[in-house]
Amino acid sequence: TWHYGAKHTTGDAAKPLPHDLRCEFESLPWPKDIVLDAEWMGPRCAAHVKEHSLHVFDILHYRNDGWLGNTPFSKRYEILQAIWALHIHSSPHIHLVPVRPNPGLVDFFATQLTDPTSEGLVVRKATSGLIGSFTRCAVNPEVFKIKYKEVR
Numbered sequence: 001t002w003h004y005g006a007k008h009t010t011g012d013a014a015k016p017l018p019h020d021l022r023c024e025f026e027s028l029p030w031p032k033d034i035v036l037d038a039e040w041m042g043p044r045c046a047a048h049v050k051e052h053s054l055h056v057f058d059i060l061h062y063r064n065d066g067w068l069g070n071t072p073f074s075k076r077y078e079i080l081q082a083i084w085a086l087h088i089h090s091s092p093h094i095h096l097v098p099v100r101p102n103p104g105l106v107d108f109f110a111t112q113l114t115d116p117t118s119e120g121l122v123v124r125k126a127t128s129g130l131i132g133s134f135t136r137c138a139v140n141p142e143v144f145k146i147k148y149k150e151v152r
Contacts, residue, residue: 035061
């Protein structure tokens with residue numbers, strides 16, 4: 001059984017996943033006892049997105065390892081890649097977000113400025129852990145969101 005959660009309670013970000021996308025995600029052979037961090041792409045850039053997709057970018061809990069908050073991002077992503085390679089392989093609308101190393105992020109950000117579906121980058125240290133909260137958005141000093149939105 002999958003449980004979905006969002007920090008937003010109103011607006012596009014609070015909408016549930018489309019039924020077809022949810023069914024596709026749930027049909028994949030995910031291992032048991034896994035918690036993922038992902039983002040549904042579509043509601044905020046609907047004018048440019050032909051089909052909705054779900055982008056998986058982190059793993060928060062896994063089997064006997066439990067909460068991976070003290071595990072560095074580089075190791076969490078390695079676990080996620082291994083799960084993807086063993087179980088998922090490919091899916092039309094479910095994607096593993098690739099990690100891009102620095103140097104090179106400035107040039108990559110410049111390409112994002114021309115992508116109408118991009119809002120920017122999330123830059124994190126390879127050593128960054130997870131900071132969670134049940135009551136508010138938690139701030140992680142090792143994770144930086146560099147956002148770009150066109151002003152109209």
